[in-house]
Amino acid sequence: MVSKTKASTKKPAVKSNKQSITVADISQRIEHHLQFTMGEQSSANQKPAYWRATSLALNDIIVEKLQSTKARQNQNEAKSVNYLSLEYLMGRLLSNNLHNLGLYTNTEKALQKMGFELADLCEEGADLALGNGGLGRLAACFLDSLATLDYNAMGYGVHYQHGLFKQSFVDGHQIETPDMWREFGSPWEVCRLESSQTIPLYGHVEEIAQADGTTASVWHAGKMLKGVPWDVPIVGYNSQTVNALRLWECRADSAFDWDLFNNGDYLNAHQQQVAAETVSKVLYPNDEHDAGKELRFVQQYFFCACSVQDIIARFENQYGLISESKNWPTFCEKVAIQLNDTHPTIAILELMRTLIDNHNIDWDNAWGICQKVFAYTNHTLLPEALEKWSVALFERVLPRHLTILYRINEAFLNNDVEALWPNNDDMRRRLSLIEEGHERKVRMAHLCVVTSHKVNGVAQIHSDLVKQDLFPEFDQLWPTKLTNVTNGITPRRWLKACNPLLAELLDKTIDGDWAKDLNSLSELAKFADDATFQKKFMAIKHQNKIALTKEIKTLTGVTVSPDAIFDVQIKRLHEYKRQHLNLLHIIALYRRLLANPELDMQPRVFIFGAKAAPGYELAKEIIYATNKIAEKINNDVRIQDKLKVVFLPNYRVSLAEKIIPAADVSEQISTAGKEASGTGNMKLALNGAVTIGTLDGANIEIAEEVGDDNIFIFGLTVDEVKALDAQGYNSAEYYENNAEIRACLDWLDTDYFTPGNPGELSAVKRCFLEGGDPYKVLADFQTYANAHQALDSAYKNQQQWAKMAILNTALMGKFNSDRSIEDYVQNIWNLTPSV
Numbered sequence: 001m002v003s004k005t006k007a008s009t010k011k012p013a014v015k016s017n018k019q020s021i022t023v024a025d026i027s028q029r030i031e032h033h034l035q036f037t038m039g040e041q042s043s044a045n046q047k048p049a050y051w052r053a054t055s056l057a058l059n060d061i062i063v064e065k066l067q068s069t070k071a072r073q074n075q076n077e078a079k080s081v082n083y084l085s086l087e088y089l090m091g092r093l094l095s096n097n098l099h100n101l102g103l104y105t106n107t108e109k110a111l112q113k114m115g116f117e118l119a120d121l122c123e124e125g126a127d128l129a130l131g132n133g134g135l136g137r138l139a140a141c142f143l144d145s146l147a148t149l150d151y152n153a154m155g156y157g158v159h160y161q162h163g164l165f166k167q168s169f170v171d172g173h174q175i176e177t178p179d180m181w182r183e184f185g186s187p188w189e190v191c192r193l194e195s196s197q198t199i200p201l202y203g204h205v206e207e208i209a210q211a212d213g214t215t216a217s218v219w220h221a222g223k224m225l226k227g228v229p230w231d232v233p234i235v236g237y238n239s240q241t242v243n244a245l246r247l248w249e250c251r252a253d254s255a256f257d258w259d260l261f262n263n264g265d266y267l268n269a270h271q272q273q274v275a276a277e278t279v280s281k282v283l284y285p286n287d288e289h290d291a292g293k294e295l296r297f298v299q300q301y302f303f304c305a306c307s308v309q310d311i312i313a314r315f316e317n318q319y320g321l322i323s324e325s326k327n328w329p330t331f332c333e334k335v336a337i338q339l340n341d342t343h344p345t346i347a348i349l350e351l352m353r354t355l356i357d358n359h360n361i362d363w364d365n366a367w368g369i370c371q372k373v374f375a376y377t378n379h380t381l382l383p384e385a386l387e388k389w390s391v392a393l394f395e396r397v398l399p400r401h402l403t404i405l406y407r408i409n410e411a412f413l414n415n416d417v418e419a420l421w422p423n424n425d426d427m428r429r430r431l432s433l434i435e436e437g438h439e440r441k442v443r444m445a446h447l448c449v450v451t452s453h454k455v456n457g458v459a460q461i462h463s464d465l466v467k468q469d470l471f472p473e474f475d476q477l478w479p480t481k482l483t484n485v486t487n488g489i490t491p492r493r494w495l496k497a498c499n500p501l502l503a504e505l506l507d508k509t510i511d512g513d514w515a516k517d518l519n520s521l522s523e524l525a526k527f528a529d530d531a532t533f534q535k536k537f538m539a540i541k542h543q544n545k546i547a548l549t550k551e552i553k554t555l556t557g558v559t560v561s562p563d564a565i566f567d568v569q570i571k572r573l574h575e576y577k578r579q580h581l582n583l584l585h586i587i588a589l590y591r592r593l594l595a596n597p598e599l600d601m602q603p604r605v606f607i608f609g610a611k612a613a614p615g616y617e618l619a620k621e622i623i624y625a626t627n628k629i630a631e632k633i634n635n636d637v638r639i640q641d642k643l644k645v646v647f648l649p650n651y652r653v654s655l656a657e658k659i660i661p662a663a664d665v666s667e668q669i670s671t672a673g674k675e676a677s678g679t680g681n682m683k684l685a686l687n688g689a690v691t692i693g694t695l696d697g698a699n700i701e702i703a704e705e706v707g708d709d710n711i712f713i714f715g716l717t718v719d720e721v722k723a724l725d726a727q728g729y730n731s732a733e734y735y736e737n738n739a740e741i742r743a744c745l746d747w748l749d750t751d752y753f754t755p756g757n758p759g760e761l762s763a764v765k766r767c768f769l770e771g772g773d774p775y776k777v778l779a780d781f782q783t784y785a786n787a788h789q790a791l792d793s794a795y796k797n798q799q800q801w802a803k804m805a806i807l808n809t810a811l812m813g814k815f816n817s818d819r820s821i822e823d824y825v826q827n828i829w830n831l832t833p834s835v
Contacts, residue, residue, distance in 0.1 A: 022106065027110040066233050069834075087136025091128070131163070146243060152834050159229075160280060164282070191230050219399065250279035304350050375829070408451075461673075541664070573613075581781065589643055603644075625748070731768055
């Protein structure tokens with residue numbers, strides 16, 4: 001029964017002390033918002049209404065804590081880090097915020113009295129569609145940790161209307177539709193109109209002679225955009241701090257043309273606003289064509305310009321005008337700006353332009369400020385992922401910024417490069433911020449490295465390769481600039497909130513608050529051989545698997561057994577992540593089972609979750625092939641349900657929170673040297689999944705922590721990949737010399753998986769042979785298959801497997817995003833907690 005308690009007509013006072021917020025307080029707040037914010041009457045079957053009312057009630061508490069945080073930070077004059085990222089995969093916020101505030105239990109009790117289960121309400125509402133893959137989830141984890149550790153931080157991003165896209169499958173093909181995550185608003189965000197920014201672009205630059213004989217550059221903009229900020233509070237766990245994620249929505253400076261409308265031109269009257277809204281419409285607009293390139297470039301500039309203007313405005317509000325020379329050193333002492341990948345690179349040029357043009361700071365001091373405040377995180381060794389924008393595009397959209405870029409480049413080449421490599425034209429070409437060629441391009445990563453006082457990779461091997469292979473000359477120029485900060489994940493979301501059964505067991509087993517001190521999980525190691533604890537641990541895993549079977553049935557219609565091994569690969573669909581290696585092995589297992597239905601093999605469910613970028617045709621072909629092969633395998637009675645394959649649609653944070661606690665096996669199978677770090681590997685291991693992976697990214701450090709006996713490593717090493725490339729990799733040799741590989745690939749040319757349509761899956765075969773197999777799938781196939789056989793054998797010994805799973809959870813302390821943030825604080829940002 002739903003409670004008929006009459007709502008109070010008086011809005012309850014906000015209490016910041018979580019211990020003082022009782023079940024009755026929470027009930028009163030929820031009823032208040034139901035009646036007076038939403039105009040709802042209590043009735044059954046109103047989960048969305050109660051979800052919103054509960055979220056709003058919680059947000060009252062959060063906003064009050066946010067205000068007190070800001071007042072304390074201002075009073076302490078705490079240095080702030082400003083985290084610039086185009087992606088933030090925040091997920092749903094109700095459960096996470098309740099856990100972080102310590103109000104989950106009281107809210108659960110309050111809702112039970114109203115006839116609702118909190119766990120059910122937490123399923124309501126959409127994920128904030130602000131990201132795609134690990135880059136965005138890392139940014140979200142970092143914001144959580146910064147607030148948890150009581151550091152002054154502001155996240156900056158874009159207030160996407162649709163984010164990436166909502167994924168569905170039609171006859172196996174990926175279908176992209178808009179993700180309407182905030183169609184009716186979000187209870188978590190607050191519009192800050194008073195902090196809106198006006199952003200110029202296009203136009204031309206005029207050089208005006210000055211009385212002292214110098215010239216001044218004046219930018220006559222051809223268009224103005226308006227940036228409207230929306231703040232999402234970021235709640236620290238068991239801390240005094242709530243920070244904010246500020247997201248910029250793009251609007252036209254003049255949104256509506258009355259004259260056109262009155263003359264009957266109704267559509268064109270809105271043209272400026274429609275064009276402006278396009279800038280913040282979607283994440284990563286398809287840049288396969290010129291219009292898409294320009295839109296993506298404008299989107300990046302808009303986000304950077306709004307953020308830079310806001311950073312300066314916040315500084316001036318507290319410390320006075322930045323144009324006053326006495327405040328320049330203060331700005332450097334109080335402000336840090338972290339560039340999350342190359343997407344926010346234009347912030348460097350925008351800060352230079354703003355300091356010089358708007359605040360009358362001379363070039364040398366402006367450049368000195370930029371070098372002190374900026375730091376850059378590199379997330380990739382893939383050349384195609386290191387952004388380059390055409391000079392022509394720069395000249396058209398940001399003509400003033402191009403003049404600044406040229407001057408930075410000239411000074412860098414003539415001073416830094418010339419000093420170390422005098423009269424070396426080849427070195428000048430290699431290090432120049434401008435790449436010469438058929439189309440001259442700006443190397444954004446080079447600009448980041450030249451400007452930033454620190455550049456970090458995100459796992460030790462990745463950082464080493466950044467020095468050795470990506471930026472060796474920069475490492476020679478500045479031997480202390482390039483460093484490492486291994487990624488981490490927040491245990492609050494990725495265990496405490498998403499795996500409550502395991503979290504409860506940990507609470508009973510471990511002294512202290514493991515969610516704030518993840519290293520304390522090491523206490524579990526002494527229970528790894530304990531039969532009673534093993535039974536409890538694996539019973540929880542089984543319950544999580546049962547829950548996931550229901551989700552799989554709902555999403556795909558496929559019935560799977562929780563007694564099977566749940567083998568999980570969930571990540572962005574990209575060739576270097578090698579979902580097609582996994583698929584090739586699945587085909588091989590299927591062939592083995594058809595040849596011998598009595599094969600001694602543990603029943604296995606392979607679970608995929610991934611989105612392919614709309615313009616990435618091969619990635620979409622791999623999704624199609626996986627779905628068609630899954631369809632055949634899942635309906636083949638001959639193999640006696642020993643093998644099932646499911647590709648879950650619309651992979652996102654809230655779906656990951658259901659998959660990860662149920663996983664037995666974590667697939668981390670990227671080509672060695674290609675994955676910067678990975679964070680999915682950490683989340684899965686933390687929840688007791690055993691990794692099968694290459695010596696790539698953070699896998700290496702995970703192996704060091706858990707030990708060789710508790711992980712399955714296969715494949716070429718980084719050095720072996722380089723050696724194979726040096727001698728000339730020929731994928732056809734593996735096709736010709738391995739009968740199983742040949743049979744599996746040839747099968748794709750038939751109509752076995754696509755009846756009546758032979759060759760529909762041939763694109764996957766072609767990428768290995770005609771495409772040259774750039775990510776060494778065929779070279780690693782046999783060792784991968786062998787590792788899976790070893791894994792299959794290990795699973796048969798359930799006591800041994802339980803020990804492996806427990807140790808994976810116990811030894812993940814290093815991979816806490818709190819530790820990552822402390823590394824940034826000590827080595828890059830130089831912050832102090834504001835408490």
